[in-house]
Amino acid sequence: MTSLYLKLPYLIQCFIVNIVGYFNDKMKWNKRVVELISFYEIQDFKSIDEVSKKEIVNDDGSTRNKNACINNFESIFRKEHYKKDLFTSGTSGQAFRYPVSKEYLDNLWAIYWKFRKIHNVHHDDWFVYFVGKSIISTDKKRSPYWITSYFSKQLLMSQYHISNETVLEYLNKIKESRIKCIHAYPSTLFYFSQLIIENNLIDLARSCEMKFISVSSEKLSSHQKEIIEHVFSCRVVQLYGTTEGVINAFECEHGSLHIDEAFSDVRFTNVEGNKYRLSGSSYHNLAFPLVDYEINDEVIFFENYQCSCNRKSRVIKEVLGREDDYITLDSGAKVGRLDHIWKDTFNILEGQIIQYEDLSLKFKVVRKENYSKKDSDKLNFNIKEKLGSRATYEIIYVDKIPRTKSGKLKAVISYVK
Missing domain, CATH: 3.40.50.980 (Rossmann fold)
Incomplete structure (x- = not known):
C-alpha cells in the first residue's frame, strides 16, 4: 500500500x-x-x-539463485x-x-x-x-x-x-x-x-x-x-x-x-543423514522460468x-x-531448531535471536506482565542447554520486535559469514 x-x-x-x-x-x-x-x-x-x-528448459545456471536472476533479468523475462x-x-x-x-x-x-x-x-x-x-x-x-x-x-x-x-x-x-x-x-x-x-x-x-x-x-x-x-x-x-x-x-x-x-520439479540434495537442501524448477511460469532455483531451506526427508x-x-x-536460521558455535558447528529455546517460557510473548560476526548472541525478549526471575532462569537454562555453557550472549527486553517489510517476524538473524 x-x-x-x-x-x-x-x-x-x-x-x-x-x-x-x-x-x-x-x-x-x-x-x-x-x-x-x-x-x-x-x-x-x-x-x-x-x-x-512439463518439460524443463535447459539449465544454463542463469536462474540458479536470486542474485543470478537479478543479473540476468532481461534475458530470462518473457514479456509475451x-x-x-x-x-x-x-x-x-x-x-x-x-x-x-x-x-x-x-x-x-x-x-x-x-x-x-x-x-x-x-x-x-x-x-x-x-x-x-x-x-x-x-x-x-x-x-x-x-x-x-x-x-x-x-x-x-x-x-x-x-x-x-x-x-x-x-x-x-x-x-x-x-x-x-x-x-x-x-x-x-x-x-x-x-x-x-x-x-x-x-x-x-x-x-x-x-x-x-x-x-x-x-x-x-x-x-x-x-x-x-x-x-x-x-x-x-x-x-x-x-x-x-x-x-x-x-x-x-x-x-x-x-x-x-x-506444480514444480523439486530436487532434494543430501546434506547429511536425512537432512536435505531444496531447489526447484517452475513448470507453469513462462514469463520468468526458473531452473534448479536454490531455495536454501533445509528439511528432513525420508525417500521411501x-x-x-x-x-x-x-x-x-x-x-x-x-541456512541463515542457524546459530554458529565457537567449534564451527551450526545449531538449528532454535524454537526449543522458547519452549515452556510461558511468560514470554515472543523472541528473536541475533548473532554477530564475533559469534556473540543477543536475545530480544518481549515479556508478559507476570514475567519473573523464574522465567529468566528458565530462559537462561534453555539457552545453555541448546548452545552450551561457553556461548556468549545477552538478553535484551523490548516492547516490540520489528517485522520485515512484508510483516514477517524473522526469528533468527545471523551476521556470521
Whole structure:
C-alpha cells in the first residue's frame, strides 16, 4: 500500500480494498482454476513417475539463485507471457521482482484451493486474514483495525495493531463476524494467542468455533502450533512454498507435508543423514522460468516414506529452515531448531535471536506482565542447554520486535559469514 492510500479516510480505504478484492477474486477463482483443482487432486495419488510434468528448459545456471536472476533479468523475462509482478519479502536484504504469467497464477490458486478442499473448506467460506501489508496506518489509535472485503470473502485484520489493549476488540469482531476460518503468519497467530492467554480470553476464543486455521510463509514451530491449537481448540495446518513457485507442499488430513509434484520439479540434495537442501524448477511460469532455483531451506526427508492418506507424492518430514536460521558455535558447528529455546517460557510473548560476526548472541525478549526471575532462569537454562555453557550472549527486553517489510517476524538473524 502506498503512503497516499494510508492517508485516506477509512471509508475510502474500504472502498479501494473492495475494488481490489473484486478483481482478486476473479483471479483466484475462475473456470480454469476449478478445472485445475480436479487435475491436481488426481496427480496426488499418482506415483512420482506417473505424475504429469512439463518439460524443463535447459539449465544454463542463469536462474540458479536470486542474485543470478537479478543479473540476468532481461534475458530470462518473457514479456509475451507476462501478467503481473510478485515480490519476495527481501528478508535476505535484497528484494526480488518476480514476473508471473496467468497460467502460473491459475495453477497456484488451484493448489491452494485443493489444499483447503482437503480440509473441507470451500470458495464460499469466509476467512479472517491477519494481513502483513499495511491496510491501515500504524498511527491509527482507535478501532476498527480491519476492513471487510466482501467480494473476496475476507475480514482483513491489521497485524500491526494487535496488543494487550486491542486483543479483546479483535476477538469480539471475529466472533461477531461468525467467520470460521483463519489464515496468518505463524508468528502473528502465536502472538495473538499469547495475548489471549494473558488476558484470560481463551473461552471467548473457543466460542468463535473455528473449523480451519492455516499458516504459511514462515516456519511453524511445534511450540507455536501447540499454543495456537490450545487457544482456539482447532487444528493448525500449514502450506509451505515460495513466491518463486519452485515448490509447494501442503499438509494432508494425517499431518504429512506433501509435495505438489505436478506444480514444480523439486530436487532434494543430501546434506547429511536425512537432512536435505531444496531447489526447484517452475513448470507453469513462462514469463520468468526458473531452473534448479536454490531455495536454501533445509528439511528432513525420508525417500521411501508412505503416508497413510495414500497419496503417493513425496513427503517432507520437517522443515528445518533456511541456512541463515542457524546459530554458529565457537567449534564451527551450526545449531538449528532454535524454537526449543522458547519452549515452556510461558511468560514470554515472543523472541528473536541475533548473532554477530564475533559469534556473540543477543536475545530480544518481549515479556508478559507476570514475567519473573523464574522465567529468566528458565530462559537462561534453555539457552545453555541448546548452545552450551561457553556461548556468549545477552538478553535484551523490548516492547516490540520489528517485522520485515512484508510483516514477517524473522526469528533468527545471523551476521556470521
